[in-house]
Amino acid sequence: MTDHMTNDPRIEKILKLIMELGSGNLEAREQVGGNFDAIDAIIGGLNMLGEELEASTVSREFLNNILKTMLDGLVVANTDLVIQQANPAIEVMLRYGENELIGQHLGKIFENEMRLFESLSSSVLDAGYFAGVDGFCRSSSGVMIPVSISISMMKGHDHREDNFIFIIHDMTEIKRREAELRIAAVTFETHDGIVITDSEARIIRVNRAFQTITGYSSEEVLGKNPHFISSGRHEKDFYREMWHFLTELGTWDGEIWNRRKNGEIYPEWLTITAIKDIEQKVVQYVGIFNDITARKKAEEKIRNLAFYDALTNLPNRRLLADRFRVALSQSERSRNFGAVMFLDLDKFKNLNDMMGHEYGDILLVKVAHRIVDIVREMDTVARIGGDEFVILVEEIDSDQNIALQKIALIAEKIRSALTEPFTLKDYNYYSTSSIGVCLYRGHEKSASDLLKSADMAMYQAKESGRNTVRFYDPLMQEAVEVHAMMENNLRNALVQNHLRLHYQVQVDKDGRPVGAEALIRWYDPSQGIIMPLEFIQIAEESDLILQIGEWVIKAACRQIAMWACDEKKCRLTLAVNISARHFGMADFVGRVETLVKDYQIDPSRLKLELTEHILINDIGDVVTKMNELKALGVELSIDDFGTGYSSLSYLKQLPINQLKIDQSFVRDITTDINDAMMVKTIINLGQNFHLNVIAEGVETEAQWTFLLENGCLASQGFLFGKPVPIEEFNSLLDSL
Amino acid sequence: MVIEFSHENVRKEICTRNARIWLEPEGYIKVVYTPGSDETLEQAEDNLGALEKICCGKQYPVLINPGPHKSMSRDARVYYVKNSPKYASAVAVLIGSPFARVLSTFLKSLNQAVNKDKFQVAFFVSEKEALNWLKKFID
Numbered sequence: 001m002t003d004h005m006t007n008d009p010r011i012e013k014i015l016k017l018i019m020e021l022g023s024g025n026l027e028a029r030e031q032v033g034g035n036f037d038a039i040d041a042i043i044g045g046l047n048m049l050g051e052e053l054e055a056s057t058v059s060r061e062f063l064n065n066i067l068k069t070m071l072d073g074l075v076v077a078n079t080d081l082v083i084q085q086a087n088p089a090i091e092v093m094l095r096y097g098e099n100e101l102i103g104q105h106l107g108k109i110f111e112n113e114m115r116l117f118e119s120l121s122s123s124v125l126d127a128g129y130f131a132g133v134d135g136f137c138r139s140s141s142g143v144m145i146p147v148s149i150s151i152s153m154m155k156g157h158d159h160r161e162d163n164f165i166f167i168i169h170d171m172t173e174i175k176r177r178e179a180e181l182r183i184a185a186v187t188f189e190t191h192d193g194i195v196i197t198d199s200e201a202r203i204i205r206v207n208r209a210f211q212t213i214t215g216y217s218s219e220e221v222l223g224k225n226p227h228f229i230s231s232g233r234h235e236k237d238f239y240r241e242m243w244h245f246l247t248e249l250g251t252w253d254g255e256i257w258n259r260r261k262n263g264e265i266y267p268e269w270l271t272i273t274a275i276k277d278i279e280q281k282v283v284q285y286v287g288i289f290n291d292i293t294a295r296k297k298a299e300e301k302i303r304n305l306a307f308y309d310a311l312t313n314l315p316n317r318r319l320l321a322d323r324f325r326v327a328l329s330q331s332e333r334s335r336n337f338g339a340v341m342f343l344d345l346d347k348f349k350n351l352n353d354m355m356g357h358e359y360g361d362i363l364l365v366k367v368a369h370r371i372v373d374i375v376r377e378m379d380t381v382a383r384i385g386g387d388e389f390v391i392l393v394e395e396i397d398s399d400q401n402i403a404l405q406k407i408a409l410i411a412e413k414i415r416s417a418l419t420e421p422f423t424l425k426d427y428n429y430y431s432t433s434s435i436g437v438c439l440y441r442g443h444e445k446s447a448s449d450l451l452k453s454a455d456m457a458m459y460q461a462k463e464s465g466r467n468t469v470r471f472y473d474p475l476m477q478e479a480v481e482v483h484a485m486m487e488n489n490l491r492n493a494l495v496q497n498h499l500r501l502h503y504q505v506q507v508d509k510d511g512r513p514v515g516a517e518a519l520i521r522w523y524d525p526s527q528g529i530i531m532p533l534e535f536i537q538i539a540e541e542s543d544l545i546l547q548i549g550e551w552v553i554k555a556a557c558r559q560i561a562m563w564a565c566d567e568k569k570c571r572l573t574l575a576v577n578i579s580a581r582h583f584g585m586a587d588f589v590g591r592v593e594t595l596v597k598d599y600q601i602d603p604s605r606l607k608l609e610l611t612e613h614i615l616i617n618d619i620g621d622v623v624t625k626m627n628e629l630k631a632l633g634v635e636l637s638i639d640d641f642g643t644g645y646s647s648l649s650y651l652k653q654l655p656i657n658q659l660k661i662d663q664s665f666v667r668d669i670t671t672d673i674n675d676a677m678m679v680k681t682i683i684n685l686g687q688n689f690h691l692n693v694i695a696e697g698v699e700t701e702a703q704w705t706f707l708l709e710n711g712c713l714a715s716q717g718f719l720f721g722k723p724v725p726i727e728e729f730n731s732l733l734d735s736l
Numbered sequence: 737m738v739i740e741f742s743h744e745n746v747r748k749e750i751c752t753r754n755a756r757i758w759l760e761p762e763g764y765i766k767v768v769y770t771p772g773s774d775e776t777l778e779q780a781e782d783n784l785g786a787l788e789k790i791c792c793g794k795q796y797p798v799l800i801n802p803g804p805h806k807s808m809s810r811d812a813r814v815y816y817v818k819n820s821p822k823y824a825s826a827v828a829v830l831i832g833s834p835f836a837r838v839l840s841t842f843l844k845s846l847n848q849a850v851n852k853d854k855f856q857v858a859f860f861v862s863e864k865e866a867l868n869w870l871k872k873f874i875d
């Protein structure tokens with residue numbers, strides 16, 4: 001190198017400086033001398049050149065760093081759309097290797113956008129840039145990536161050096177968020193009400209469902225605390241607990257009652273979630289709720305179907321059982337007596353048969369209302385089937401006697417209330433009820449046993465003539481058992497011919513026999529003679545009454561036939577009692593006619609005594625049958641007249657021959673002015689309707705005299721003769 | 737920086753560390769550098785500060801005679817090119833010395849890059865030609 005050195009040190013400086021700069025040492029500089037000549041100018045110029053090179057290198061590195069570090073993709077393409085430059089961001093975004101894109105046509109990554117670019121190119125050329133075109137880039141694996149593209153023009157020294165610069169922003173995340181926002185927007189406008197509050201519980205947004213459910217518009221609620229729609233149904237503790245959950249767990253859900261704008265209170269299922277920022281500070285609360293009014297109603301309906309009687313809406317047997325369980329436990333703890341009442345409507349079946357089930361249903365509903373109105377809210381009134389109601393009266397008293405008195409009052413109140421007329425549509429109906437009562441305390445008896453006991457007591461009430469309250473006691477059970485045994489024995493009695501007729505004479509005004517009433521007796525081998533009062537009711541409750549009734553008519557006809565051959569007895573009339581059930585048989589008249597014909601008797605010698613109770617049945621049918629019997633020639637008498645449904649209208653309608661004054665009026669005829677007046681009235685009534693009148697139960701001369709004086713020309717009673725077997729009766733007649 | 741009022745008609749003139757700057761009665765500003773100046777950014781800032789004071793908010797054509805400079809740093813050159821348009825309506829540079837000729841190419845290139853040729857800078861060998869050119873920028 002030394003050989004090539006010049007002798008001029010200033011030229012050496014220049015050479016050295018050029019070599020330094022040429023070798024890349026851009027910081028190399030040389031001192032400018034003080035000659036101010038061309039050599040100094042060259043040195044100064046080289047120094048400045050070095051500075052410019054250094055500056056441009058720094059600037060290029062700076063730009064390269066920007067390109068490397070920028071998050072958006074950058075692609076530089078020439079006017080032939082061949083990629084000249086691509087930064088690492090676009091390579092990563094599109095899964096290309098380093099510099100892999102350089103030299104590729106732009107269509108490789110903007111396959112679907114080329115037509116768009118062509119249309120934009122003039123704009124880009126004119127304005128120099130075009131910002132914000134949405135499109136897609138194709139990655140190396142073919143995945144289309146949503147991007148936003150800005151294009152600018154970098155002009156070169158001439159057109160051939162012009163370049164397009166593409167800044168490509170990956171929109172995947174933004175699009176995902178937009179999709180999420182769209183989903184959120186759709187979700188927000190769901191059927192559920194949504195309310196969003198700030199951290200101070202001030203409403204900042206509500207959806208349309210909120211407005212629909214509450215009736216408040218968005219404008220009316222913004223800025224308010226949601227508490228303003230609270231119903232007032234919940235205690236402060238309820239809200240305190242809600243906020244406790246929200247604070248501790250960040251969420252709460254439950255049933256809450258709120259108030260609509262129209263004042264209506266409604267139930268909703270509400271879920272509140274606290275929205276927290278990254279520092280776990282609550283920024284918003286989101287409440288999502290749905291109106292569960294319909295669900296509650298459906299639940300209520302299902303509950304009602306399961307536990308309540310559909311007709312009366314009273315608890316059914318199942319709910320009663322549950323109430324019983326609770327009541328007995330409560331009584332066990334308190335040692336207070338409670339009571340079970342078993343209530344059955346008297347002759348409810350007749351109403352159903354007469355008027356149809358529609359009327360029966362109306363009655364049941366009204367009965368339910370009356371009972372409910374009488375008992376306390378804590379008591380249970382249940383309908384357990386048909387016309388059977390059970391009333392569970394809890395916690396009456398710890399003293400049994402006091403409890404008995406109290407429940408007796410309640411039971412009587414119910415019984416009395418049910419005797420008041422019911423308006424069934426356009427029809428006034430009179431009903432009565434039979435009530436059995438049984439006291440309980442604790443678990444001394446099971447619910448099932450208590451019900452049975454009350455049921456038995458109720459039957460006792462029925463047997464006592466209905467419209468009555470009866471208490472259960474142990475003797476009652478025995479009575480029931482006797483009842484069952486009696487029915488069985490009676491059935492055997494019929495088969496074994498242990499029934500007999502006794503005859504009680506009926507006399508005219510002169511005391512001469514004009515007939516007799518046939519009265520049944522049961523000749524039981526072990527018990528002796530059993531009176532009808534002891535077994536007719538049992539027969540009535542079973543089908544035995546039909547067989548017995550048949551037997552009685554047959555026996556009466558046979559006796560009439562026998563009397564027909566006897567000069568002294570052939571004009572006697574024989575009266576038999578006909579039960580309502582027997583009379584109600586469809587072929588009753590036919591059977592009577594058959595017997596009359598079979599025994600070839602004068603039908604006018606047979607008198608059928610019917611009670612007023614038959615009239616409660618189908619009156620049309622009754623009239624038809626009585627007319628048929630009348631046509632047959634059979635005599636008809638109304639028994640026990642004045643004790644039932646005595647009515648002028650049926651006296652006019654029915655083809656009856658005789659009224660029979662009940663012995664209860666006759667008994668005190670001489671001492672009770674009311675009974676005397678009643679008897680007089682019946683006699684007058686009979687006379688006015690041209691009916692015979694006969695009095696039964698005549699035991700004294702005074703009674704007979706009174707009857708004769710008031711125009712009752714026929715009598716029957718112990719004064720003239722007790723009911724006796726036929727042999728005695730015949731002897732009696734023979735002796736007269 | 738020294739501010740002198742050298743003429744009876746109150747010619748405003750400022751002497752900086754490496755230049756004298758004054759407003760000529762004809763309406764242009766003349767800048768004459770001290771021979772042998774090694775101009776740094778600091779000095780360039782002083783000089784444009786002086787120019788600002790003389791201009792008093794107006795723009796004047798400026799005639800610069802770099803004289804026998806030794807050097808001018810890149811920072812100083814960039815500073816001049818970027819900030820001169822604030823005070824000067826045009827600049828005429830005398831390139832009488834070899835260094836001035838070399839410097840002029842750098843300034844020209846910088847002006848093109850920075851001011852996109854919007855700022856009028858011209859280089860003259862004779863002061864007369866320079867003044868002739870500047871006249872069209874005098875109000």
